[in-house]
Amino acid sequence: AQTVTQSQPEMSVQEAETVTLSCTYDTSESDYYLFWYKQPPSRQMILVIRQEAYKQQNATENRFSVNFQKAAKSFSLKISDSQLGDAAMYFCAYRSPIGSGGSNYKLTFGKGTLLTVNP
């Protein structure tokens, strides 16, 4: 079974600064998908960014980018120019590849990192 570990329960960053959230995972699969979800106080789960394991290029979405190190099974999220609205719980999640028998499409989440943005 796959596991996802987020070793930083809490992080803080000054507004306009950059912060990196860590995520490691364990899997025996060679192809898979990784995601970062944001959960603000409203508790809605919002997809931030995704990465396909077969792609070597790191995904980027505006101020959000990832550092995907497949051999190390590491998937960190970098938030540049942090804004007050970035304050939230961030969850890293893993999903098995398409075609793995119609099952195993579930997301496996880490425990989350609570990000505080200081003005």
Add this chain to the structure above:
Amino acid sequence: EPEVTQTPSHQVTQMGQEVILRCVPISNHLYFYWYRQILGQKVEFLVSFYNNEISEKSEIFDDQFSVERPDGSNFTLKIRSTKLEDSAMYFCASSEMGASGGYEQYFGPGTRLTVT
């Protein structure tokens, strides 16, 4: 932009009562999911649903839980006899999962279930 909706936003029920949580997935999506998040803990997978049947369920999803797609739009989670430990946020999600990809899961706003 299409979104997943859930009703009610908050449900309070007494222990032993049955509850039905409702979700309307994004219209062209084919896979549907329920997840649970106990306060302060991580999000946990409950069940996935495709082609009118359960495709996978977790060990949490025991006989007190059931899912149904009663019509072409709704997707429901029924808890037959609620327990105090069922108190949690329940999230519905859907994904397109077409040939071109669409593997992202989009979440609804959640239903907060409080069992007293």
